[in-house]
Amino acid sequence: xxxxxxxxxxxxxxxxxxxxxxxxxxxxxxxxxxxxxxxxxxxxxxxxxxxxxxxxxxxxxxxxxxxxxxxxxxxxxxxxxxxxxxxxxxxxxxxxxxxxxxxxxxxxxxxxxxxxxxxxxxxxxxxxxxxxxxxxxxxxxxxxxxxxxxxxxxxxxxxxxxxxxxxxxxxxxxxxxxxxxxxxxxxxxxxxxxxxxxxxxxxxxxxxxxxxxxxxxxxxxxxxxxxxxxxxxxxxxxxxxxxxxxxxxxxxxxxxxxxxxxxxxxxxxxxxxxxxxxxxxxxxxxxxxxxxxxxxxxxxxxxxxxxxxxxxxxxxxxxxxxxxxxxxxxxxxxxxxxxxxxxxxxxxxxxxxxxxxxxxxxxxxxxxxxxxxxxxxxxxxxxxxxxxxxxxxxxxxxxxxxxxxxxxxxxxxxxxxxxxxxxxxxxxxxxxxxxxxxxxxxxxxxxxxxxxxxxxxxxxxxxxxxxxxxxxxxxxxxxxxxxxxxxxxxxxxxxxxxxxxxxxxxxxxxxxxxxxxxxxxxxxxxxxxxxxxxxxxxxxxxxxxxxxxxxxxxxxxxxxxxxxxxxxxxxxxxxxxxxxxxxxxxxxxxxxxxxxxxxxxxxxxxxxxxxxxxxxxxxxxxxxxxxxxxxxxxxxxxxxxxxxxxxxxxxxxxxxxxxxxxxxxxxxxxxxxxxxxxxxxxxxxxxxxxxxxxxxxxxxxxxxxxxxxxxxxxxxxxxxxxxxxxxxxxxxxxxxxxxxxxxxxxxxxxxxxxxxxx
Amino acid sequence: xxxxxxxxxxxxxxxxxxxxxxxxxxxxxxxxxxxxxxxxxxxxxxxxxxxxxxxxxxxxxxxxxxxxxxxxxxxxxxxxxxx
Numbered sequence: 001x002x003x004x005x006x007x008x009x010x011x012x013x014x015x016x017x018x019x020x021x022x023x024x025x026x027x028x029x030x031x032x033x034x035x036x037x038x039x040x041x042x043x044x045x046x047x048x049x050x051x052x053x054x055x056x057x058x059x060x061x062x063x064x065x066x067x068x069x070x071x072x073x074x075x076x077x078x079x080x081x082x083x084x085x086x087x088x089x090x091x092x093x094x095x096x097x098x099x100x101x102x103x104x105x106x107x108x109x110x111x112x113x114x115x116x117x118x119x120x121x122x123x124x125x126x127x128x129x130x131x132x133x134x135x136x137x138x139x140x141x142x143x144x145x146x147x148x149x150x151x152x153x154x155x156x157x158x159x160x161x162x163x164x165x166x167x168x169x170x171x172x173x174x175x176x177x178x179x180x181x182x183x184x185x186x187x188x189x190x191x192x193x194x195x196x197x198x199x200x201x202x203x204x205x206x207x208x209x210x211x212x213x214x215x216x217x218x219x220x221x222x223x224x225x226x227x228x229x230x231x232x233x234x235x236x237x238x239x240x241x242x243x244x245x246x247x248x249x250x251x252x253x254x255x256x257x258x259x260x261x262x263x264x265x266x267x268x269x270x271x272x273x274x275x276x277x278x279x280x281x282x283x284x285x286x287x288x289x290x291x292x293x294x295x296x297x298x299x300x301x302x303x304x305x306x307x308x309x310x311x312x313x314x315x316x317x318x319x320x321x322x323x324x325x326x327x328x329x330x331x332x333x334x335x336x337x338x339x340x341x342x343x344x345x346x347x348x349x350x351x352x353x354x355x356x357x358x359x360x361x362x363x364x365x366x367x368x369x370x371x372x373x374x375x376x377x378x379x380x381x382x383x384x385x386x387x388x389x390x391x392x393x394x395x396x397x398x399x400x401x402x403x404x405x406x407x408x409x410x411x412x413x414x415x416x417x418x419x420x421x422x423x424x425x426x427x428x429x430x431x432x433x434x435x436x437x438x439x440x441x442x443x444x445x446x447x448x449x450x451x452x453x454x455x456x457x458x459x460x461x462x463x464x465x466x467x468x469x470x471x472x473x474x475x476x477x478x479x480x481x482x483x484x485x486x487x488x489x490x491x492x493x494x495x496x497x498x499x500x501x502x503x504x505x506x507x508x509x510x511x512x513x514x515x516x517x518x519x520x521x522x523x524x525x526x527x528x529x530x531x532x533x534x535x536x537x538x539x540x541x542x543x544x545x546x547x548x549x550x551x552x553x554x555x556x557x558x559x560x561x562x563x564x565x566x567x568x569x570x571x572x573x574x575x576x577x578x579x580x581x582x583x584x585x586x587x588x589x590x591x592x593x594x595x596x597x598x599x600x601x602x603x604x605x606x607x608x609x610x611x612x613x614x615x616x617x618x619x620x621x622x623x624x625x626x627x628x629x630x631x632x633x634x635x636x637x638x639x640x641x642x643x644x645x646x647x648x649x650x651x652x653x654x655x656x657x658x659x660x661x662x663x664x665x666x667x668x669x670x671x672x673x674x675x676x677x678x679x680x681x682x683x684x685x686x687x688x689x690x691x692x693x694x695x696x697x698x699x700x701x702x703x704x705x706x707x708x709x710x711x712x713x714x715x716x717x718x719x720x721x722x723x724x725x726x727x728x729x730x731x732x733x734x735x736x737x738x739x740x741x742x743x744x745x746x747x748x749x750x751x752x753x754x755x756x757x758x
Numbered sequence: 759x760x761x762x763x764x765x766x767x768x769x770x771x772x773x774x775x776x777x778x779x780x781x782x783x784x785x786x787x788x789x790x791x792x793x794x795x796x797x798x799x800x801x802x803x804x805x806x807x808x809x810x811x812x813x814x815x816x817x818x819x820x821x822x823x824x825x826x827x828x829x830x831x832x833x834x835x836x837x838x839x840x841x
Contacts, residue, residue: 162770162805177836180769263839338836369839415766415833416812454838458819521839602816603838702816 008562009493009500010705013642017485017505018257027257030213030229031288038215039068039116041277041287042123043270044130045297046105046112049139049363049670050152053103053132056113061126066118068281070126073102073112075276077245094332096243098366099272105134106154106331107365108671109296111269116277116285139363139670143305143326146172146360154331154361174333174359179341179413187320187352191311195388199381200736201719202663203303203328206370207654207682210259211294216274217284223250224278228271231261231479232518236271237510243272244279251275254509255479258519262654263369264299266518295675299368300664302327302335306381312389316400321345321353325378330366335359336374339454342414343716344378346452347423347608348386348404353413363670369520372453372712376655376719380737383449383720387727397448397724398431398610412606422634422698423450423608429694430610435630444616444627445729451609451716455709456521457601461514462531464492464539464595468587470580471502472539476528477516479507482711483643484524488532490639491705495536497563498579514598522709525639526700527601533704539595543582546589550577605700605708609633611652611717615725622745624726626656630692631717636700636708648714649691655718657683661738681740761828763791767802768809768834774801783832788813788821791832809834
C-alpha cells in the first residue's frame with residue numbers, strides 16, 4: 001500500500017477567481033448584457049391550472065407599434081428527440097411543450113405566447129392584447145386526487161411504465177418502480193418493534209437568487225448565439241436547437257455567471273422563446289423572469305406522500321422495511337421518486353425490504369432537479385421512523401444507526417456493493433463531538449439524521465494552456481457555482497508545481513470548450529477535476545519532452561519533481577528547470593504547450609452526511625428557531641476546504657427552510673398563492689446560527705486525490721434532523737412539512753403538550 | 759477466454775423474466791450483455807433502454823462499449839438525475 005499523498009496546494013483556501021467581481025457587482029449575470037438593436041421579450045402565461053387552448057389571436061398584439069414578433073406554440077416544431085439532460089435522457093417534446101404550450105395548459109403560469117418589442121412596457125401591453133380562449137378543466141393539485149379513480153387526466157396517452165399489470169387505462173401515474181430484497185413478511189414477523197407512519201411534504205423551490213434570464217440573436221444565415229444563466233451550456237445548445245428547429249452546429253451558448261441553480265437551471269425555459277423571437281424579428285431579444293414567474297413556471301421539487309414501515313429487534317437490529325413513495329412530477333412525467341426509493345435505505349443493512357415508487361403528474365409546474373433530487377423527501381420519512389424506533393427501544397439514535405450502518409462490501413439497496421464509504425466514520429465523528437452531549441435549554445430539543453447521495457460522474461473536458469511566463473490558463477465548460485474555478489486551479493497547480501495564484505481558471509462557451517456535461521450532480525470537482533488533473537499531466541509530459549530537447553537526452557530519462565524537470569544523472573552543466581524556465585523556451589522547443597483531457601467518469605463516489613440539530617420552540621406561538629447545528633460529511637478529499645464547508649452550510653440552510661417554512665400554497669382552483677419571497681419564506685442569514693461543519697475524508701478510489709461529490713448530500717438530512725429535534729422538544733411526531741408556527745402551535749394545543757425541559 | 763459477467767436484474771423486471779433475477783452472460787462489453795438479455799427476454803427490451811448499468815459498483819448512465827472484467831458483477835439500476 002502506498003503512503004497517502006501529501007499535497008502542497010490541494011487542501012489550502014485561496015480566494016475564488018470570481019469572488020472580487022461578485023462582491024463588487026462587476027460580475028456579469030444572465031440579465032446584465034445589452035446588445036445593439038436589442039428587443040425586450042415578455043411571456044404571456046396561463047391563469048388556469050388546467051385548460052384546453054381553444055384559440056389564440058395575436059393580431060392585435062402584432063399590430064401594436066414597437067412590436068417586432070409574437071410567437072405561440074405553433075411557431076415551434078414538434079420534436080420527439082431526446083437529449084441527455086443532467087444524468088437522464090429527457091423527452092424534448094415535453095420540454096418544448098413546457099416552454100410554450102401547444103394544445104393544453106397544465107399549470108398556473110404555463111407559457112402560451114411570447115412577444116418581442118422595443119421596450120418591456122410595449123411587450124407587456126402587447127401580451128395583454130393577445131386573446132386566448134380557454135376551455136377550463138378541473139385541476140389536479142395533489143397526489144390523492146391524481147390517483148383517484150375519477151381523477152381528471154392530464155395526458156390522455158399516458159400509461160404507467162413498470163405497472164405490475166398490463167392495464168391500458170389512461171392514468172396520472174407515469175411510472176412505478178420497485179426495489180426488493182429478501183422476504184418482507186418474514187422479516188416483520190421477526191421484529192420486536194414495528195413503526196409505521198405516513199409523511200407528506202409540499203412542493204418547494206430551489207430559490208436561487210438570480211432569476212432565469214437570457215439574450216439571444218439569430219441571423220438570417222441561421223447562426224445563433226444565446227447568452228444565459230445556466231448550469232449546462234451544452235444542454236441549452238442541444239435543447240434549443242431541437243425545440244426551435246436549428247442545426248446545433250449553428251448555435252453557440254455562452255454561459256453567464258450564475259446566481260445559484262441547485263438543479264433548477266438545467267432545463268430551458270426562456271432560451272428557446274428568445275431564440276424563436278429573435279429569429280422572427282431578426283433582432284436580439286432579451287427575456288428576464290420576475291420572481292413570480294420563477295415560482296409559478298420553473299421547476300421546483302416534488303410534493304410527496306411517503307408511507308414507511310420499519311421493523312427492528314429488541315437489540316436495535318433492523319430486520320424489515322416497506323415503503324411506498326408517491327412524488328409529484330408536476331405537469332409532465334419525471335419526478336425524482338426513483339432516486340428517492342434508491343436512497344431511502346442506503347445507510348442501512350436491511351435484509352428484507354420492498355420499496356415501491358410512483359411518479360405522478362399533477363397540474364403544477366414540471367419539477368426540476370433540486371440538490372440530491374428525491375433523497376431529502378425519502379430521508380425525512382425514513383429517518384423520522386428510525387428516530388421513533390430508537391425512542392421505542394431506548395437506544396441512542398447514533399448507536400442504533402451504527403449498529404445497522406452499511407460499510408465497504410455491503411450491498412446498496414439498489415444492488416451493487418459499496419466501495420469504500422464513510423458512513424461509520426461520520427457516525428463515529430458525530431458520537432464523539434461535544435455537540436452530541438451538550439446540555440439543552442428550556443423548550444429545546446435535539447434531532448439526528450443521516451443522508452445519502454450517489455454523486456454523479458459523466459462527461460468532462462479540460463484544456464490547460466501554458467503561458468510564456470510559466471503561468472497557466474484552464475478552460476472547462478462548467479459554469480462555476482460552488483467555487484469550482486478555485487478547485488480546478490488548485491488541482492492544476494498541484495500537478496504542474498506552479499503557485500495556485502498563477503493559474504487562471506475560465507468557463508468556456510460551447511465553441512470554446514470541449515463537451516462537458518452540466519454543473520450538477522455534485523460532479524464538477526470529481527469528474528471535471530479529474531479532467532483538469534489529466535490535462536495538467538499532459539502538459540507536464542510535454543514539458544518533460546521540452547526539457548529533453550534542451551538537454552539533448554531521451555525524454556524517458558527526464559525526471560519530474562516539485563514542479564521542475566530533473567536532468568538525468570551524469571548530465572554535465574544541466575540544472576533542474578522550472579515550469580517558467582521551460583515555458584520561456586517554448587517557441588525554441590516546438591511551440592505552444594496545451595494540455596488537454598476528456599473523459600467519462602462513472603458515478604462512483606457515493607457519500608453520506610450526518611447532522612445534529614438543536615431547535616427551540618416557543619410554546620405560545622409555535623415559532624421555532626435553530627439554536628445549534630453541526631453537519632458531518634465524508635467528502636473523500638476536500639480540495640478547497642472553505643468551499644466544501646460552504647457547500648455543507650448552504651445545503652443545511654436550504655434543508656432547514658424546507659423543514660420549517662417553505663411550501664407552495666395553492667388555491668382550490670390550482671393557482672399559486674405565494675409566488676414571491678415575502679410569502680414564500682426562505683431562511684436568511686439572520687434566521688440561522690453559524691452552521692458548524694466537520695469534514696471527514698474517506699478517499700474515493702476512482703479519483704486521483706480521493707475526491708467525492710459534496711454539494712448535494714448536505715440537503716438530505718436536515719428535514720428529518722429538524723423534525724426529530726421538534727419531536728424531542730415537543731413530544732409530538734410531525735409527519736407533514738413545513739413545521740411552520742401555525743402547524744406547530746395547532747399540534748401543541750391539540751396535544752396539550754408541555755415542551756420537554758432539559 | 760471470454761469473461762463471464764453475472765448480471766442482476768432489478769425486481770421490477772423479474773416478473774417479465776419468469777422470476778429469473780440473475781443471469782450469467784459470457785461477454786466482454788456491456789452492449790453484448792444487453793444484447794444477450796434482449797435475446798433471452800424480449801419482453802424487457804424497452805425497459806433495458808432506460809436503465810443505467812453498474813459494473814462492479816461503478817454506475818454508467820450510457821455504458822455502451824464499456825469493457826467488463828473477468829467475473830464482473832453487473833447490476834441494472836434506474837437512471838438518476840442530479841441537481
